[in-house]
Amino acid sequence: xxxxxxxxxxxxxxxxxxxxxxxxxxxxxxxxxxxxxxxxxxxxxxxxxxxxxxxxxxxxxxxxxxxxxxxxxxxxxxxxxxxxxxxxxxxxxxxxxxxxxxxxxxxxxxxxxxxxxxxxxxxxxxxxxxxxxxxxxxxxxxxxxxxxxxxxxxxxxxxxxxxxxxxxxxxxxxxxxxxxxxxxxxxxxxxxxxxxxxxxxxxxxxxxxxxxxxxxxxxx
Amino acid sequence: xxxxxxxxxxxxxxxxxxxxxxxxxxxxxxxxxxxxxxxxxxxxxxxxxxxxxxxxxxxxxxxxxxxxxxxxxxxxxxxxxxxxxxxxxxxxxxxxxxxxxxxxxxxxxxxxxxxxxxxxxxxxxxxxxxxxxxxxxxxxxxxxxxxxxxxxxxxxxxxxxxxxxxxxxxxxxxxxxxxxxxxxxxxxxxxxxxxxxxxxxxxxxxxxxxxxxxxxxxxxxxxx
Numbered sequence: 001x002x003x004x005x006x007x008x009x010x011x012x013x014x015x016x017x018x019x020x021x022x023x024x025x026x027x028x029x030x031x032x033x034x035x036x037x038x039x040x041x042x043x044x045x046x047x048x049x050x051x052x053x054x055x056x057x058x059x060x061x062x063x064x065x066x067x068x069x070x071x072x073x074x075x076x077x078x079x080x081x082x083x084x085x086x087x088x089x090x091x092x093x094x095x096x097x098x099x100x101x102x103x104x105x106x107x108x109x110x111x112x113x114x115x116x117x118x119x120x121x122x123x124x125x126x127x128x129x130x131x132x133x134x135x136x137x138x139x140x141x142x143x144x145x146x147x148x149x150x151x152x153x154x155x156x157x158x159x160x161x162x163x164x165x166x167x168x169x170x171x172x173x174x175x176x177x178x179x180x181x182x183x184x185x186x187x188x189x190x191x192x193x194x195x196x197x198x199x200x201x202x203x204x205x206x207x208x209x210x211x212x213x214x215x216x217x218x219x220x
Numbered sequence: 221x222x223x224x225x226x227x228x229x230x231x232x233x234x235x236x237x238x239x240x241x242x243x244x245x246x247x248x249x250x251x252x253x254x255x256x257x258x259x260x261x262x263x264x265x266x267x268x269x270x271x272x273x274x275x276x277x278x279x280x281x282x283x284x285x286x287x288x289x290x291x292x293x294x295x296x297x298x299x300x301x302x303x304x305x306x307x308x309x310x311x312x313x314x315x316x317x318x319x320x321x322x323x324x325x326x327x328x329x330x331x332x333x334x335x336x337x338x339x340x341x342x343x344x345x346x347x348x349x350x351x352x353x354x355x356x357x358x359x360x361x362x363x364x365x366x367x368x369x370x371x372x373x374x375x376x377x378x379x380x381x382x383x384x385x386x387x388x389x390x391x392x393x394x395x396x397x398x399x400x401x402x403x404x405x406x407x408x409x410x411x412x413x414x415x416x417x418x419x420x421x422x423x424x425x426x427x428x429x430x431x432x433x434x435x436x437x438x439x440x441x442x443x444x
Contacts (some may be wrong), residue, residue, distance in 0.1 A: 068429040
């Protein structure tokens with residue numbers, strides 16, 4: 001446990017030291033939102049709620065894939081050998097998942113603010129919506145951290161990252177979109193509970209599997 | 221593969237083709253004769269899930285004890301499972317064209333099926349992009365297990381939560397509602413077993429063919 005906390009702390013320190021990376025991702029998100037704004041020419045038009053949620057989740061998905069991808073892909077060769085001699089692989093994947101979850105929550109929060117400013121804020125039930133954001137961030141980071149580890153070991157990893165992760169995160173995305181629709185319509189909270197529990201269950205499965213399977217890809 | 225199983229596969233499939241095309245089926249509006257798709261389309265999905273399951277089983281075996289044989293089995297079961305999945309989608313699209321009016325309807329079941337295929341197509345892309353044989357086996361086994369687990373909710377849970385026009389879900393009756401005297405079951409269950417055995421047989425042939433190829437390759441290398 002202290003190992004995991006140390007590693008999470010290390011991730012934060014590194015992230016704050018390399019400001020170019022985090023500001024790059026933030027700019028990516030801003031550009032995506034702005035492209036949405038321009039392509040739908042929202043100065044004159046209004047988009048309906050279904051389109052809003054589809055665009056929002058697409059923007060979040062792409063920026064999350066891009067930011068989590070670097071958790072293993074960008075690392076230098078020698079670094080993994082160094083970690084290998086210091087800590088257990090379980091500690092590494094656990095710390096990556098925790099760190100990436102926090103990063104994803106931050107990104108989706110920023111994304112939501114940007115969407116609210118540029119495109120409008122149709123969300124009626126903020127509590128449910130934020131819960132969905134937090135849960136889906138956890139799910140995305142559990143799935144994508146492991147896949148980033150796989151893709152980092154293979155050639156043409158950036159393409160592979162996208163190809164491998166889409167089918168895995170679709171289940172999370174579908175659940176999230178369904179709850180988002182309820183939150184946008186301001187439906188009764190009980191109507192979203194099934195999906196939220198499902199989302200939680202998917203997250204638990206993916207996290208447990210990532211934790212169990214990561215040592216095998218780490219070994220090489 | 222045991223010889224009895226091969227004979228069973230041939231006999232069952234002969235019976236399914238004769239019985240499936242000639243036996244009496246319930247007369248229903250819209251469905252009409254397309255209800256016979258049950259004998260050919262539905263067993264593809266059962267077969268696909270079972271074959272992918274076997275592929276995952278061998279992937280787990282590979283991770284526990286890395287040897288080339290488990291890796292090979294895992295790949296070939298995934299290969300044949302993919303074939304079954306593609307046949308399942310194609311037969312489903314034929315059926316949907318006559319009953320729903322268009323081949324692709326965006327139904328949750330169709331989407332789930334398409335995603336299942338995407339997972340295993342991605343699996344083969346991953347295999348193609350790793351050169352080291354041992355690493356390829358390990359990475360693809362990990363992805364196989366992970367993606368299969370992520371696929372389960374898509375195929376078994378989400379279609380049951382959403383409205384769907386597919387028979388047997390979303391309040392639509394499945395075949396067991398119409399089949400009051402169980403005549404269709406007499407063909408359906410043999411069809412499921414027969415098609416799965418055929419898939420298992422194909423996978424086994426491919427595994428053996430690969431083993432022979434490997435031996436020939438080694439023998440050639442020794443003589444040079």
